[in-house]
Amino acid sequence: MFSQEKQQQFFQAALIIVGMTCLLSSPRQSGGAQASNAINTADNCPQDLRVVQVSNNSMLNLRNKPNGDIRRQLGNGEAVYVEGYDRTGAWAKVSLTSNDSTRGWVSNQYLGAKPGCPTSLG
Numbered sequence: 102m103f104s105q106e107k108q109q110q111f112f113q114a115a116l117i118i119v120g121m122t123c124l125l126s127s128p129r130q131s132g133g134a135q136a137s138n139a140i141n142t143a144d145n146c147p148q149d150l151r152v153v154q155v156s157n158n159s160m161l162n163l164r165n166k167p168n169g170d171i172r173r174q175l176g177n178g179e180a181v182y183v184e185g186y187d188r189t190g191a192w193a194k195v196s197l198t199s200n201d202s203t204r205g206w207v208s209n210q211y212l213g214a215k216p217g218c219p220t221s222l223g
Contacts, residue, residue, distance in 0.1 A: 145215075145217070145218070146214075146215060146217070146218035147182070149182045149183045149184070150180060150181075150182060150183075150215055150218070151180070151181055151182075151183055151193075151195075151212040151213060151214065151215070152178055152179065152180050152181070152212070152213055152214070152215050152216075153175045153176065153177055153178060153179045153180075153181065153207075153211060153212065154177065154211055154212065154213040155176075155177050155211055156177065157177055159177070160174035160175060160176060161174065161175045161176075161179075161207055161208070161211050162174055162175075162207070162208075163175055163195070163203075163205035163206070163207055164205055164206045164207070165205060165206070166206055167187050167191070167192040167206050169206065172203075172205045173203075173205075175207070179197075180197075180198075180215065181193075181195040181196065181197060181207070181212065182195060182196050182197075182198065183195055183212070184196060184204070186209065187206075190209060191208065191209055191210070192206045192207070192208060192209060193206065193207055193208075193209040193212055194206055195207055195212075
C-alpha cells in the first residue's frame, strides 16, 4: 500500500490538523490574571448597561414614549439599562438601574458603552 515514509507524513499532517483545530476552537487564556480580568469585566459590564454620552453642558431627555413628554433629564456619564428598542432602533427603552421602576425612552444615538466595557451589546 503506502510506504512507511508516506504513512509517517500522513500521520504528521493529520496530527498538525487536529492540533490546529483544537487550538482554534478552544478559548484562549494565557494565565490566571487574564482569566480573572475577563470575569471582572463580565461582572462590571452587564450586556444591557449603557452610559449617556452628551456634551458636559447638555442633558438627555428621558421621555414617556419616543418623542413623548419629558419625564426627567439625564447628564453625561449617567448609567442606564437598555430594556429594548423601538422598531426603528432610534429609541431605546431604559431604566435607571437594573431594578429601578423609573423607565422611559431616550434617543439611542446618545448611548454608549461604559468606559472599559465592550462596545457591542453582543
